[in-house]
Amino acid sequence: MTNGTILLVEDEEKLRQLLKRIITLEGFRILECDTLKAARQLLHTESIDVVLSDIMLPDGNGIDLVTYLREKQLPGEIILLTAYGNIADSVRAIKNGAFDYLTKGNDNARIIPLLHRALEKVQLQNRVAHLQTKISNNYASFDALLGTSAVIREAKELAMKAAPSDAAVLLLGETGSGKEMFAQAIHHASHRAGKDFLAINCSAIGKDILESEIFGYKAGAFTGAVKNKKGLIEEAHQGTLFLDEIGEMPLDLQAKLLRVLETSEFIKVGDTRVTKVDIRIIAATNRKLEQEIEQGRFREDLYYRLNVFTIELPALRERSEDIPLFAEHYLQLFANKTNKPVFSMSREFIEHLKLHEWRGNIRELKNIMERAVIICTGNTLTMEALPLEFKLHKSPVKQKAGTFDLAVIEKLHIQWVMDYVNGNKSKAARLLNIGLSTLYRKMEEYKMVL
Ligand SMILES: Nc1ncnc2c1ncn2[C@@H]1O[C@H](COP(=O)(O)OP(=O)(O)OP(=O)(O)O)[C@@H](O)[C@H]1O
Numbered sequence: 546m547t548n549g550t551i552l553l554v555e556d557e558e559k560l561r562q563l564l565k566r567i568i569t570l571e572g573f574r575i576l577e578c579d580t581l582k583a584a585r586q587l588l589h590t591e592s593i594d595v596v597l598s599d600i601m602l603p604d605g606n607g608i609d610l611v612t613y614l615r616e617k618q619l620p621g622e623i624i625l626l627t628a629y630g631n632i633a634d635s636v637r638a639i640k641n642g643a644f645d646y647l648t649k650g651n652d653n654a655r656i657i658p659l660l661h662r663a664l665e666k667v668q669l670q671n672r673v674a675h676l677q678t679k680i681s682n683n684y685a686s687f688d689a690l691l692g693t694s695a696v697i698r699e700a701k702e703l704a705m706k707a708a709p710s711d712a713a714v715l716l717l718g719e720t721g722s723g724k725e726m727f728a729q730a731i732h733h734a735s736h737r738a739g740k741d742f743l744a745i746n747c748s749a750i751g752k753d754i755l756e757s758e759i760f761g762y763k764a765g766a767f768t769g770a771v772k773n774k775k776g777l778i779e780e781a782h783q784g785t786l787f788l789d790e791i792g793e794m795p796l797d798l799q800a801k802l803l804r805v806l807e808t809s810e811f812i813k814v815g816d817t818r819v820t821k822v823d824i825r826i827i828a829a830t831n832r833k834l835e836q837e838i839e840q841g842r843f844r845e846d847l848y849y850r851l852n853v854f855t856i857e858l859p860a861l862r863e864r865s866e867d868i869p870l871f872a873e874h875y876l877q878l879f880a881n882k883t884n885k886p887v888f889s890m891s892r893e894f895i896e897h898l899k900l901h902e903w904r905g906n907i908r909e910l911k912n913i914m915e916r917a918v919i920i921c922t923g924n925t926l927t928m929e930a931l932p933l934e935f936k937l938h939k940s941p942v943k944q945k946a947g948t949f950d951l952a953v954i955e956k957l958h959i960q961w962v963m964d965y966v967n968g969n970k971s972k973a974a975r976l977l978n979i980g981l982s983t984l985y986r987k988m989e990e991y992k993m994v995l
Contacts, residue, residue: 549594549664550574554584554610555626556603560649564597564656571657581605588619595644595663596623597656600634608634611641620670622663685729691874694864700727700856707854708734713806715791715851716829718858721908724829725787727858732785737825740784743777748793756798757814759788766815778811778822785825791851792832792843802826803847826851861903861910868899871907875914876926887918890926897928897935933976936965956991959984963993 551568555561556579568575576591578584581604587593596614598607611623622644627635635646644663647655690701707714708731716724725744732742745758761776777786788794794802805811806826810819828851837843861868872890880887894917903909917930928936959977966972974984988995 548572548574549667550576550592551660552584552587552591552593552596552598553577554581554596554598554602554607555579556599567653567656568597568660571660573660579603581607581610584610585613588614588617588621593621594667595660596621597626597647597660598623599626599649600631600638601628608638608641608643611638611643615642620667622667624659624663685726686733687730690723690726690730691870692864692867693870694859694867696859696864697867700858703854703856704731705734707731707856709736711735711825712853713825713851714827714854714856715834716827716856716858717831718829719831719860719904719906721906722858722860723907724858725789727856728785728787728827728829731827732787732825735785735825737784741781742785742787743781744787744789745777746789748790752795752798755794756801759798760801760811760813761820762814763816766813770815773813776813778805778824779820781824782822783824785827788826788828790830791828792830792834792837796842796844799844799847803844803850806847806850861906862901865899868910869895871910872898872914875911876918879915879918883918885918885921886924887921887926888924891928893928894926894931897931901935933965952991955987956993959987959991960993 548571551573553561553564553568553575555564555577558579561577561579565575565577576587576593578587579602581602584596584598588596596610598610600607607623607625611625613619614621614623623638623642625635625638625643625646626649627638627646629648629651631648635648638646644666645659647659687701687705690697692698692701704714704727714728714731716727718724728744729742732738745755747755750758757774757776759776759778761774761779762770764770764773788802801811805822805824809823810821812819834843834848838845838848861871872895876887876890879885898910898913905912913931913935916932917926921927921930959973962973962976963970966976970984971981974981977984979987985995
């Protein structure tokens, strides 16, 4: 186990020097100060494992440091030094979350074993936090990318070839077609897999915030910039940065990004010095970038830099043979999640999924399947579990009318809506967006069964 850093907070000079000697001899790194204020500052600027603090300090009570550490969610443990016989303070300290306490002058032999125990706890907590991040960073891999259609296989093969290189990748595709999932799979299959994959959507935020988020800023760069802030480019050092909706990035930020791609350097907002980084950029868009270039909204030089590997992800409607596979996958997923015994889908249900336009692509299919599993009352998903617009494919108006006569079409449509709501006129009127009395009048007019 490596020896950690101890912060010693004690205003009695002699005692501080004595403790410092004992602790340093044990091989710990030691920082010292004599006030609460100085201790708080050091807790923010230094990486401290254990604080050994006197309770009575010139500017306050050492127990407040325990609360401060927890409130600010700073890592580390605190051991307090109490005066002989001051049991009340010691109990209060432990109740507030201190690791333990030592009685001044009496407990010198306990100091080192206690510091080791506190340090062990801190190191264990750090390991747990590290493992938790590793679990949450469980990015999608190529195996998790479903689809057997030729178009998706081609896209996957190209992405697999691009993955081990450090080249930029441009992913093109409609919303929900899997661009971010592909970006994660590329990161996962690259030598950067053990490092961060960070993502930002360039269309979701205004220009100034986007610039600060991506490139970071120096303290004092603008009002409110009290501390230096690392941008995502720096946070993703040695990892991958995924820039979604790159087509929405303002032109001056495009110029800064181009510089990163060309020289691995950038300048933070308000800084004068360049910062060097080692990152891979994966960008995505659902816009036609050539058109954006023609209209002066996208830099041509950046386009060619990003275009080293361009991977087009097909819309779901262009690979409808994959739809049953996705539907089956999400059926299992949501049946397990909701603990419902739903095992299969009717033929009609699958046929209607295949007919749908899927403007929201796989994301939309996923949501439709979740909804279907939730409202399903039996073991099989049937048409009943689909929203109204899916049944429109069956509308007689589309399929049978064969006429321009408005009255005929209106009658067919009312009949169809009535069938859909099992004859419930109030529901039918609501769906038709007309009053109940108008519905009655029209049904009478068309001699429909009331
Ligand atoms: N090939 C795939 N296999 C399994 N699930 C997929 C696949 N592609 C996408 N998904 C799922 O579809 C949903 C949308 O995917 P993703 O967020 O990657 O799309 P996107 O193209 O980045 O969307 P947007 O442009 O709106 O950000 C996610 O829940 C993802 O898990």
